Amino acid sequence: MNTYDFVVVGGGSAGSVLASRLSEHPDATVLLIEAGPAHGPERTTVPAAWRSLVGTDADWGHSTVPQTGLNGRTIAYPRGRLLGGSSGINAMMHLRGHRAAIDLWEKEGAEGWGFDDLLPYYRRTEHTEGRDTAVRGTDGPMRPRPAAPPHPAAQACFEAFRTRGFPVADDLNAPEAEGVTWTELTVVDGARQSAADAYLRPFLDRGNLTVVTEAVAQSLVFSGNRCTGVRYLRDGVPLIARADVEVILSAGAVGSPHLMMLSGLGPAAHLRGHGIDVVADLPGVGANLSDHPLGLAFFSAGRDMPTGQNNHIEVVGVTRTDPSLAYPDVQLFFMDVALALPGGQGYALGFSATAPHSRGSVTLLSADPSVAPAIDPGLLSDERDLETMLTALLMARDINSAAPMDPWRGQEAIPGRSLDDPGRLRTFLRERGATTYFHPVGTCRMGSAETAVTDTRLRVHGVEGLRVVDASVMPSIPAANPNPTVLAVAERAAEMIRAQHG
Known part of the structure; x- marks a missing residue:
């Protein structure tokens, strides 16, 4: 000992x-x-290779119990198993979220843990450049930077967000930011940090x-x-x-x-x-297990897609499904690969309900430490989350239909334009269209x-x-x-x- x-x-x-x-x-x-x-x-350090790390020795390899809200589907639940944990296998996106979402902690009993209480420590983690130093750090260990150089299709999608009314957010990590921006990534000199x-x-x-x-x-x-x-x-x-x-x-x-x-x-x-x-x-x-549900709409490309140089997710936007909400409840992003299509050729628009009502649990299956627990994130178990995901999917389709995407747009492969009835789209989300965003x-x-x-x-x-x-x-x-x-x-x-x- x-x-x-x-x-x-x-x-x-x-x-x-x-x-x-x-x-x-x-x-x-x-x-x-x-x-x-x-x-x-070795590919752990390569930003574009993050998706290939799922299921490797760097992943605990967990899976969920059957998800009632996903029509009984069991889904993979990757968690990092190496120094750095999930920051060693994630998509490297550096996003704090809105002030009001953290302020909610105090209302839930965590006195002294509002956004302003946490802000000095957010700043302590970061070394940023060209940001508002009142809210962003300049001498911390993490070095988040906007994705660069941007993928040409991501540039088009950025303009599509703007066309659909998303304001440009110079810094989506500012306390009350909302709109579309270039994703900040924890990538230093071309390698994961x-x-x-x-x-x-x-x-x-x-x-x-x-x-x-x-x-x-x-x-x-x-x-x-x-x-x-x-x-x-x-x-x-x-x-x-x-x-x-x-x-x-x-x-x-x-x-x-x-x-x-x-x-x-x-x-x-x-x-x-x-x-x-x-x-x-x-x-x-x-x-009280909470997680963000994630959906992806996949599209073939109307022209050759260059190989992405960053993490494939260079443009991200946040918005509200209802203006009366205290903070944005939907995140959307552009992905320069279509993971569900042959060879990944094409692109995707991702969408997530970022203020989910659903809750789940982690419970024991055995007193043997080598037996993984039962993981039940309860994805889409609350009907309100399903409705938010449906709205977000329709937003993703609308962004893809904007004029700046004309040179890149092929066909909608998943869910496919034949699915246009809200009831059928809800069924799609439950049966195969929604999964985890890996955020327990x-x-x-x-x-x-x-x-x-x-x-x-x-x-x-x-x-x-x-x-x-x-x-x-x-x-x-x-x-x-x-x-x-x-x-x-x-x-x-x-x-x-x-x-x-x-």
Whole structure:
């Protein structure tokens, strides 16, 4: 058994931030445990290759339970399994979302976690250029930049958005921005920049920082109601890491609740049903899973499509289906490949309901840590989300019909123009047109609500010495790709931890 001040479980976006920031204090010893390897396949670094990483050794390879809202379909649920976590396999889109979506957290019981509270930490993560320095960072580790050079078909689609009334947003990461913009990507010198690349790898030579990869956490260790360490397997050898100060779970919206339930933290009846002794009865562990549904409309091209040089998603727009809404509830984007068509020839318009009402769960299937949990994001289980997705699909079609797309437009292949009745389009979305946007959050929500798992300093209720810091603590989902918000939450958590422990 080795002893450290802090043991961080999970080397993804949040874990990379925490291990880096906590080890800045030379007297604090930090262990980071990551289940995956230090590096993924070589193509992990190639922006255009991100879709090919699903199903590789860099992916946990999860799948959902049958989705009632998707007519019983089971869908793949990829999560990153390498240093950098999902930031090592995602599409590298850097979008914060609207101020009002984060302000909602306070209304949901997370006092002190409004947008203005989080803004300094958003800024701390970033190194941007040519942006408003009041809201964007200039000396942080992550280096988001607009996609460049733009694909010629993306340029046409940008104009199509404008033709359809989308205002041009100079910076869609400004607090209340809305409209169409060039996607900011975490790509540096033509290569992916994961959270591990930005926060962790430059500091691996710190004597007080230990990073152990291919080490799979099995359970938390408790002495009474205090969490004192982590049991993990490495090369088949069972090991224990002791934490003198804190254990911090950063295993993500699937991994963190799974490890907590395996360790006796969760809904008491559910744990006992799997023969697990209850350390703390926390009904909210694994509940409140929220994810963005995603749809893609595929089109053949009316001319040869050049090969995309970036992440294939260079243009993104956000809007509201109802002007009375507090913030945009739809995201649309142009993709310069048609994944569902032979050879990928063609293009797609993606659409997502970014303020979903549907909720799901992560629950145990077994007390065996090697058995993945049951993942139920509940996609389109709330009829309101289906209606939003239908509206978004019609918006995507309308953008594609705008004059700037004339030189590129071929035929609509999926869903196909023969599907023009709203009822048939709803059936299409449920049967094959909707899937996940890979954005799970909320399964260890913070705050004062009855189902809250942590307090607003991210300390787990009912026990000592344990915090959760990752997407699982978000009370509700940001109205955008969550990774920038995960980084900001982790930056703030690191400051809280250092303030508490010196």
